[in-house]
Amino acid sequence: MNIEKAAVVGLGVIGGSLAKALNAAGVEVMGIDMDDKTLLKARKDGVISPDSFNINCDDEKQLELLKKADVVFLALPVMEIVPVAKKISPFFKKGAIVTDTGSTKRFLLNSLSFELTKGVKFIGGHPMAGSEKSGYEHSRKDLFQNAPYILTPAPGSSEESIDVLKKIVSKIGAIPYVITAEEHDRIIAALSHLPQVVATSLAATVGELEEGGEWLKLAGRGFKDTTRIAASSFKMWRDVFITNGDEIIKVIRLFEKKLRELAEAIESKDEGRIRKIFCEAKKCIERGGICGRGHRRENED
Amino acid sequence: MNIEKAAVVGLGVIGGSLAKALNAAGVEVMGIDMDDKTLLKARKDGVISPDSFNINCDDEKQLELLKKADVVFLALPVMEIVPVAKKISPFFKKGAIVTDTGSTKRFLLNSLSFELTKGVKFIGGHPMAGSEKSGYEHSRKDLFQNAPYILTPAPGSSEESIDVLKKIVSKIGAIPYVITAEEHDRIIAALSHLPQVVATSLAATVGELEEGGEWLKLAGRGFKDTTRIAASSFKMWRDVFITNGDEIIKVIRLFEKKLRELAEAIESKDEGRIRKIFCEAKKCIERGGICGRGHRRENED
Numbered sequence: 001m002n003i004e005k006a007a008v009v010g011l012g013v014i015g016g017s018l019a020k021a022l023n024a025a026g027v028e029v030m031g032i033d034m035d036d037k038t039l040l041k042a043r044k045d046g047v048i049s050p051d052s053f054n055i056n057c058d059d060e061k062q063l064e065l066l067k068k069a070d071v072v073f074l075a076l077p078v079m080e081i082v083p084v085a086k087k088i089s090p091f092f093k094k095g096a097i098v099t100d101t102g103s104t105k106r107f108l109l110n111s112l113s114f115e116l117t118k119g120v121k122f123i124g125g126h127p128m129a130g131s132e133k134s135g136y137e138h139s140r141k142d143l144f145q146n147a148p149y150i151l152t153p154a155p156g157s158s159e160e161s162i163d164v165l166k167k168i169v170s171k172i173g174a175i176p177y178v179i180t181a182e183e184h185d186r187i188i189a190a191l192s193h194l195p196q197v198v199a200t201s202l203a204a205t206v207g208e209l210e211e212g213g214e215w216l217k218l219a220g221r222g223f224k225d226t227t228r229i230a231a232s233s234f235k236m237w238r239d240v241f242i243t244n245g246d247e248i249i250k251v252i253r254l255f256e257k258k259l260r261e262l263a264e265a266i267e268s269k270d271e272g273r274i275r276k277i278f279c280e281a282k283k284c285i286e287r288g289g290i291c292g293r294g295h296r297r298e299n300e301d
Numbered sequence: 302m303n304i305e306k307a308a309v310v311g312l313g314v315i316g317g318s319l320a321k322a323l324n325a326a327g328v329e330v331m332g333i334d335m336d337d338k339t340l341l342k343a344r345k346d347g348v349i350s351p352d353s354f355n356i357n358c359d360d361e362k363q364l365e366l367l368k369k370a371d372v373v374f375l376a377l378p379v380m381e382i383v384p385v386a387k388k389i390s391p392f393f394k395k396g397a398i399v400t401d402t403g404s405t406k407r408f409l410l411n412s413l414s415f416e417l418t419k420g421v422k423f424i425g426g427h428p429m430a431g432s433e434k435s436g437y438e439h440s441r442k443d444l445f446q447n448a449p450y451i452l453t454p455a456p457g458s459s460e461e462s463i464d465v466l467k468k469i470v471s472k473i474g475a476i477p478y479v480i481t482a483e484e485h486d487r488i489i490a491a492l493s494h495l496p497q498v499v500a501t502s503l504a505a506t507v508g509e510l511e512e513g514g515e516w517l518k519l520a521g522r523g524f525k526d527t528t529r530i531a532a533s534s535f536k537m538w539r540d541v542f543i544t545n546g547d548e549i550i551k552v553i554r555l556f557e558k559k560l561r562e563l564a565e566a567i568e569s570k571d572e573g574r575i576r577k578i579f580c581e582a583k584k585c586i587e588r589g590g591i592c593g594r595g596h597r598r599e600n601e602d
Contacts, residue, residue, distance in 0.1 A: 197567070202496060225526045226499060228586075230579075241567045249564060254506050259498070262505075271539055277505050
């Protein structure tokens with residue numbers, strides 16, 4: 001199966017970056033958005049083709065253009081995907097691959113199977129790249145370079161369609177990984193949703209403490225890095241929390257337990273227990289390749 | 302008072318960066334460390350002067366060289382500063398300014414006043430810049446560029462000595478702020494110590510969850526940024542936790558409360574409460590100038 005044309009629905013920071021990356025990789029991209037200014041900007045940038053259109057127009061002729069797309073990326077907040085898919089799926093090309101970029105996967109797999117026309121192959125997708133900033137203006141063609149890109153096939157996904165999508169993902173510089181939607185939601189609750197909950201709670205706590213004190217100017221890079229993602233889109237995260245709440249609550253409980261352990265160790269000045277938790281943390285980020293290998297392992301002194 | 306020569310005791314990532322920044326700003330730097338290889342490397346780099354020496358040598362003639370220094374930076378973990386100051390303070394020049402780079406300030410102010418020779422002016426210091434990496438090899442002359450640099454005068458510090466230190470801090474590109482040691486320990490518990498506790502607990506939690514699962518390769522930038530500082534030096538943080546435990550425990554309690562609020566909102570799918578906490582968090586980091594002003598305020602839609 002040859003991919004000549006892709007449609008990207010939603011030209012925000014993820015969809016816009018996808019459009020730019022696909023375009024740079026030689027795939028023609030039809031852009032579909034609800035904002036005329038964004039469409040115009042992406043057209044001017046040479047990122048999307050002239051048959052791009054505004055999804056809010058009720059002109060069936062325009063929706064018919066979707067039949068040209070071999071692959072459709074639904075790059076919208078998780079809960080906005082279902083109504084949009086319902087509206088546009090009758091116009092998908094037979095045999096087209098449909099994927100999304102949402103941060104939770106069970107919900108869509110359960111919801112979308114009813115919405116997609118027969119003959120369309122749905123495979124969930126989640127690029128592990130993003131930005132705390134929103135909108136097309138912050139999209140970048142290199143956003144997915146070397147980033148993991150998770151694919152979660154639906155029960156009926158053919159090996160061929162999975163392979164085609166893996167190839168597209170590799171074309172934009174990302175590294176494809178295939179797992180189930182259940183595995184995704186459990187793992188990503190820990191790797192992405194928990195860090196968001198923690199960063200948001202941390203920034204909200206410091207905000208409450210600082211209120212009127214004007215000492216945030218004293219913050220160093222540690223505070224900035226740990227709270228950067230707290231600036232992320234509320235809409236996107238609301239949908240994540242609502243569609244993956246069960247897994248997120250489980251990991252919050254484990255985090256609370258670990259935090260309490262460390263707090264007790266600090267309160268009792270128990271150097272051994274502080275060291276134990278520091279070592280656990282350091283081992284984790286070393287396994288994840290987060291810190292340079294060349295650094296001195298001082299925690300393990 | 303003219304500063305012609307500085308002594309930097311401890312050529313780790315902070316002390317090494319100080320030596321490089323001071324040297325680049327035209328101040329001659331005497332380097333004092335317990336590791337001969339580090340001293341040799343810094344000498345070869347042209348960062349420290351030939352009269353630099355190993356603090357573990359018991360040659361009083363070498364310690365006498367300290368009399369040449371107009372300002373002395375004690376760049377060691379908080380609890381290592383006191384015994385070192387006790388050993389070397391009899392050799393300080395009369396009228397020299399002595400400062401440190403530790404992350405807690407009340408402890409040193411209380412401990413050092415007894416250790417310093419009469420005629421020496423102690424002013425606490427805390428550059429809000431650092432690295433999760435340790436050691437001279439990770440030091441950089443631009444580490445302090447545009448970073449806040451907190452100074453906490455002792456009760457007897459003269460305005461003149463504070464002004465001299467502010468000028469040196471500005472010379473290395475940092476922005477000096479003068480507050481009391483008590484204010485420092487309260488504010489930095491929130492801005493720096495709490496983020497460290499949270500990042501360490503987060504990485505330790507994910508490490509425990511992942512153990513053997515090998516899914517850390519799926520981590521995106523959000524996880525990496527929120528946990529980066531968990532790789533920081535255990536020794537340094539042990540001293541911070543032990544000397545500022547009371548203030549740290551207070552802010553952990555507030556963080557736990559906020560986290561519980563967000564967890565309850567997620568569990569009950571309460572969009573309004575999730576939005577409220579997201580807005581608090583976003584306002585905080587906007588006040589702190591952490592996210593670009595140009596981004597869409599989607600949380601406030």
